[in-house]
Amino acid sequence: MDPALLREREAFKKRAMATPTVEKKAKLERAPPSLSSDDSKRKMRPPTAPKLDASTYKTMSGSSQYRFGVLAKIVKFMRTRHQDGDDHPLSIEDILDETNQLDIGQSVKNWLAGEALSNNPKIEVSPCGQKFSFKPVYKIKDGKTLMRLLKQHDLKGLGGILLEDVQESLPHCEKVLKNRAAEILFIIRPIDKKKILFYNDRTANFLVDDEFQKLWRSATVDAMDDAKIDEYLEKQGIRSMQDHGLKKPVPKRKKAASKKRQFKKPRDNEHLADVLETYEDNTLTQKGVMPT
Numbered sequence: 001m002d003p004a005l006l007r008e009r010e011a012f013k014k015r016a017m018a019t020p021t022v023e024k025k026a027k028l029e030r031a032p033p034s035l036s037s038d039d040s041k042r043k044m045r046p047p048t049a050p051k052l053d054a055s056t057y058k059t060m061s062g063s064s065q066y067r068f069g070v071l072a073k074i075v076k077f078m079r080t081r082h083q084d085g086d087d088h089p090l091s092i093e094d095i096l097d098e099t100n101q102l103d104i105g106q107s108v109k110n111w112l113a114g115e116a117l118s119n120n121p122k123i124e125v126s127p128c129g130q131k132f133s134f135k136p137v138y139k140i141k142d143g144k145t146l147m148r149l150l151k152q153h154d155l156k157g158l159g160g161i162l163l164e165d166v167q168e169s170l171p172h173c174e175k176v177l178k179n180r181a182a183e184i185l186f187i188i189r190p191i192d193k194k195k196i197l198f199y200n201d202r203t204a205n206f207l208v209d210d211e212f213q214k215l216w217r218s219a220t221v222d223a224m225d226d227a228k229i230d231e232y233l234e235k236q237g238i239r240s241m242q243d244h245g246l247k248k249p250v251p252k253r254k255k256a257a258s259k260k261r262q263f264k265k266p267r268d269n270e271h272l273a274d275v276l277e278t279y280e281d282n283t284l285t286q287k288g289v290m291p292t
């Protein structure tokens with residue numbers, strides 16, 4: 001190649017490298033199509049959920065949480081009503097009216113009347129099956145029935161009764177307990193700090209010697225169970241504790257029906273009946289008695 005052309009080519013490269021240039025995009029990006037005002041407004045608005053009124057919400061089938069909320073409100077109302085002394089049964093319409101829940105759906109109402117209230121342990125159904133009342137732990141109405149219940153527990157060795165069960169079962173409980181305070185013993189259970197009611201049997205009151213009290217308090221049996229206490233007493237020769245406590249009823253065995261004994265006649269010498277008759281005839285003949 002001509003050396004002159006080569007020199008011109010090199011000089012052109014140097015000038016091109018020394019001169020700054022800005023490259024332009026070969027193709028322009030296409031602009032997005034213009035949106036109309038209506039379309040832009042539609043896209044800008046967030047989707048809205050359908051409005052729910054309180055009436056439409058409660059007329060729906062309802063979730064389990066809503067149903068059990070209605071049931072819990074009814075049970076609480078029935079308990080408060082029983083504690084105030086109102087124990088006559090109410091229909092489902094009366095209950096919903098008293099609890100301000102008349103706007104519930106028909107499906108929830110059918111569930112309450114046919115299943116929920118009937119199977120609830122705190123609700124008692126009337127014999128007609130259409131009315132409901134509160135079912136307390138104990139059937140006590142006044143101070144007399146309370147003292148009768150405490151005496152029965154004391155005689156049978158069943159222990160005491162929880163105060164919260166009495167408060168739930170007995171109408172006007174605080175007033176009754178205040179009037180019967182001298183006949184009732186209150187003991188706090190150390191496990192859960194709940195109060196237990198016992199019958200105050202004054203016939204069992206007696207004076208205990210101070211020396212015996214010291215011996216009693218010095219004996220610690222907290223870490224011993226009943227089996228270890230029985231073993232210790234047996235080693236000491238004390239067996240009187242075996243006769244105390246509740247006795248399990250022993251089932252009685254039915255006696256078999258006794259059959260009447262039939263006395264059978266002896267069967268001896270039956271095969272010699274003819275011989276004996278002949279012998280008797282011969283004996284009578286020899287004695288001078290002629291047979292007829």
